[in-house]
Amino acid sequence: MTCAFCGREFEEDRGQPACQQCPLGADCRAVRCPYCGYENPVPPPWLVKLRHWLVPHDAH
Amino acid sequence: MPEASRSTQAAKSAAGPACHAGPPAPAAPAGAARVALIGAPNVGKSALFHRLTGHYVTVSNYPGTSVEVTRGSAWLGGRPAEVLDTPGLYSLLAWTDEERVARRIVLSGEADVVVHVVDAKALERMLPLTLQLLESGRPLVVALNMIDEASRLGVEVDARRLSARLGVAVVPVVAVEGRGVEELGRAIAAALAAGARPVRILYGNSVGEAMLSVRERLVGVYPVDPASFVALLFQGDSEVAAEVARREPDGGSAARAAVDRATTALGAPASYRISVERRRLSGELLDGAIVRAGANPPRWLDVLGRLLTRPATGIPVLLIVLYFGLYAFVGQFGAGTVVDWLEGGFERYVTPFFESLFAPVPWAPVRSLFVGEYGLLTLGLRYAVAIILPIVGAFFLFFSVLEDSGYFPRLALLVDRVFKPLGLSGRAVIPMVLGFACDTMATMVTRTLETRRERVIATLLLALAIPCSAQLGVILAILSGEPLALAAWVAAIAGSFLLVGALGARVLPGAPARFHMELPPLRRPRAGNVFLKTYTRMHWYFLEVLPLFLLASVLLWIGNLTGLFGVAVSALTPVVGLLDLPPETAAVFLFGFFRRDYGAAGLFDLDRAGSLDAVQLAVAAVTLTLFVPCIAQFLMMVRERGVRTAVGMLVFITPFAFGGGLLVNLLLRRLAG
Numbered sequence: 086m087t088c089a090f091c092g093r094e095f096e097e098d099r100g101q102p103a104c105q106q107c108p109l110g111a112d113c114r115a116v117r118c119p120y121c122g123y124e125n126p127v128p129p130p131w132l133v134k135l136r137h138w139l140v141p142h143d144a145h
Numbered sequence: 146m147p148e149a150s151r152s153t154q155a156a157k158s159a160a161g162p163a164c165h166a167g168p169p170a171p172a173a174p175a176g177a178a179r180v181a182l183i184g185a186p187n188v189g190k191s192a193l194f195h196r197l198t199g200h201y202v203t204v205s206n207y208p209g210t211s212v213e214v215t216r217g218s219a220w221l222g223g224r225p226a227e228v229l230d231t232p233g234l235y236s237l238l239a240w241t242d243e244e245r246v247a248r249r250i251v252l253s254g255e256a257d258v259v260v261h262v263v264d265a266k267a268l269e270r271m272l273p274l275t276l277q278l279l280e281s282g283r284p285l286v287v288a289l290n291m292i293d294e295a296s297r298l299g300v301e302v303d304a305r306r307l308s309a310r311l312g313v314a315v316v317p318v319v320a321v322e323g324r325g326v327e328e329l330g331r332a333i334a335a336a337l338a339a340g341a342r343p344v345r346i347l348y349g350n351s352v353g354e355a356m357l358s359v360r361e362r363l364v365g366v367y368p369v370d371p372a373s374f375v376a377l378l379f380q381g382d383s384e385v386a387a388e389v390a391r392r393e394p395d396g397g398s399a400a401r402a403a404v405d406r407a408t409t410a411l412g413a414p415a416s417y418r419i420s421v422e423r424r425r426l427s428g429e430l431l432d433g434a435i436v437r438a439g440a441n442p443p444r445w446l447d448v449l450g451r452l453l454t455r456p457a458t459g460i461p462v463l464l465i466v467l468y469f470g471l472y473a474f475v476g477q478f479g480a481g482t483v484v485d486w487l488e489g490g491f492e493r494y495v496t497p498f499f500e501s502l503f504a505p506v507p508w509a510p511v512r513s514l515f516v517g518e519y520g521l522l523t524l525g526l527r528y529a530v531a532i533i534l535p536i537v538g539a540f541f542l543f544f545s546v547l548e549d550s551g552y553f554p555r556l557a558l559l560v561d562r563v564f565k566p567l568g569l570s571g572r573a574v575i576p577m578v579l580g581f582a583c584d585t586m587a588t589m590v591t592r593t594l595e596t597r598r599e600r601v602i603a604t605l606l607l608a609l610a611i612p613c614s615a616q617l618g619v620i621l622a623i624l625s626g627e628p629l630a631l632a633a634w635v636a637a638i639a640g641s642f643l644l645v646g647a648l649g650a651r652v653l654p655g656a657p658a659r660f661h662m663e664l665p666p667l668r669r670p671r672a673g674n675v676f677l678k679t680y681t682r683m684h685w686y687f688l689e690v691l692p693l694f695l696l697a698s699v700l701l702w703i704g705n706l707t708g709l710f711g712v713a714v715s716a717l718t719p720v721v722g723l724l725d726l727p728p729e730t731a732a733v734f735l736f737g738f739f740r741r742d743y744g745a746a747g748l749f750d751l752d753r754a755g756s757l758d759a760v761q762l763a764v765a766a767v768t769l770t771l772f773v774p775c776i777a778q779f780l781m782m783v784r785e786r787g788v789r790t791a792v793g794m795l796v797f798i799t800p801f802a803f804g805g806g807l808l809v810n811l812l813l814r815r816l817a818g
Contacts, residue, residue, distance in 0.1 A: 090553050090575060091554060091662065092551065092663075092665025093186075094233070095186065115685075121240070121572075121662075122575055122593025123579070126677075128680065132680065132681075136677065
């Protein structure tokens with residue numbers, strides 16, 4: 086995925102899941118960029134698939 | 146095709162044991178040249194590696210690290226070669242362990258030839274690293290990968306012209322198909338034969354002179370041209386600074402002093418100036434060497450991107466963005482129009498429906514749990530759905546538009562100078578911006594800041610003066626009709642931020658933090674991206690908020706039944722009385738400590754009920770914003786900064802918030818006459 090802040094690319098599983106360390110234990114679906122620390126929202130897979138189906142050439 | 150060997154090569158070197166499961170590989174022949182493939186992630190390095198080396202490769206950890214480097218052997222220009230597929234690298238200024246390993250392979254001089262693999266579609270972003278590699282003086286070849294995709298997108302690159310300008314071979318390739326790989330092999334062999342040669346990059350705008358003044362101080366022995374180390378010294382890279390200290394007879398003190406002098410002379414963050422120069426030089430190198438048919442990025446975006454980082458133009462643009470985005474869209478539309486509509490729906494249909502549903506329940510306490518003053522359905526559900534959700538929804542939409550446009554990194558550069566006297570750098574924009582979405586999450590992100598001093602100051606400012614999205618939306622909505630009250634709130638919060646930050650920077654010892662960032666391009670936000678991000682954030686927020694709002698309602702119901710809530714409110718009533726606020730405000734402050742947004746919703750209710758005049762609204766808004774963070778944020782503060790620091794912050798913030806409210810009350814009452 087591409088970090089929304091610094092624009093660098095990283096594998097989703099290389100980023101640190103942000104919500105693991107939250108005292109609320111909430112599932113915020115955010116992944117921290119390993120380069121700049123920005124927390125990027127990770128859309129649910131079904132929504133990403135739907136988007137690719139609706140707009141096949143639109144890069145995420 | 147180059148003369149690719151199908152043999153394997155053992156990783157029985159200092160690199161440690163091979164991790165690749167498979168037959169043992171023979172060692173690389175003696176005298177094999179080492180070729181390193183360097184480049185950003187996803188530019189096709191691995192595909193090219195496999196084309197050059199064949200299928201049999203070894204994967205081993207780079208010495209002293211857990212980062213894997215893939216090696217394979219090849220015959221290039223009639224001689225054996227070991228090819229290294231390195232981790233992705235955007236710039237020699239490395240942030241991650243993987244990047245540090247790729248950089249070490251370049252700066253250690255262990256590669257006899259460096260192949261910079263670039264994505265032909267995004268050449269503008271890749272060329273600054275080419276300049277850095279060129280600066281190292283090692284033999285270099287540029288592999289212009291994905292040239293077919295670039296062509297399909299209307300991007301035509303004149304490789305010959307670019308090669309002449311760079312002074313190194315630029316070979317168009319399509320790694321996945323093997324096209325151009327044979328030519329690349331020949332170019333690598335030619336670069337090997339030519340050997341290392343010094344290259345001087347002609348930086349302009351005083352940057353070149355500044356770098357030269359430091360370069361002249363380096364008298365030690367370096368495996369590559371020390372010019373590579375100079376730029377990294379300016380960029381505050383601690384690993385490189387340690388390396389320079391090790392190699393210089395004076396421990397690097399002359400170089401450090403020269404960097405400090407040159408930085409002062411430049412008058413702007415040197416790392417930023419170097420980065421800008423590299424982009425400018427890249428643009429010049431590509432001028433006429435790249436043609437984008439029908440796909441030219443709009444020039445006005447480049448111009449706008451530059452204007453956003455300059456204080457004279459960037460600050461007015463920031464104020465316009467805040468006015469239309471936060472005040473008009475989030476405050477007036479989200480927290481006004483949409484909330485009115487949803488609240489109306491709750492009042493007319495939802496609440497009467499639930500009340501009629503529970504009317505037959507004979508036990509008043511049970512009935513009040515669901516539809517009473519603090520009922521699960523009439524308070525918890527209504528707060529979450531009718532008040533907070535539309536506000537945070539509007540905020541997240543605005544936030545996602547800015548995020549997708551690439552505005553935030555420019556904001557970081559813009560405020561870097563403002564943040565310096567507060568002991569922060571532009572990098573602190575990341576937690577500050579995230580704090581408007583959720584202060585708890587943002588507190589965790591402060592760990593990415595460079596120094597402890599910066600982390601402590603940022604944590605304190607987040608707890609004190611950064612309202613979360615719901616709080617901000619509600620406050621903008623209730624103060625939108627009262628310009629004086631709104632101005633007082635803005636002045637109080639901005640003043641507190643600057644004052645406490647400046648005090649923190651004076652009290653806490655430590656060197657000022659440095660900030661460097663490669664700017665991604667400014668772009669038009671894509672509707673699809675904006676929708677996905679807004680939806681994801683709203684989904685998370687709603688799932689988090691609803692259960693907590695319902696839990697708060699249950700706690701309030703228990704507190705009400707047992708009388709404990711009344712005791713707590715009574716204890717706070719004299720304090721809010723000092724601020725000339727009605728006793729009901731005490732309950733809002735208690736809500737606010739449970740969750741900031743719950744307190745904000747309570748304030749919204751009080752405003753709708755007409756319980757507060759303009760001055761009281763401003764005082765309540767100021768105090769509630771500055772007031773102690775919610776429980777979740779406090780727990781995060783304890784985790785990140787330790788119990789003593791977190792409790793210390795709490796002890797400071799509580800009287801500061803009430804003192805701030807008191808001061809605003811006195812000033813506004815005097816102004817009101």
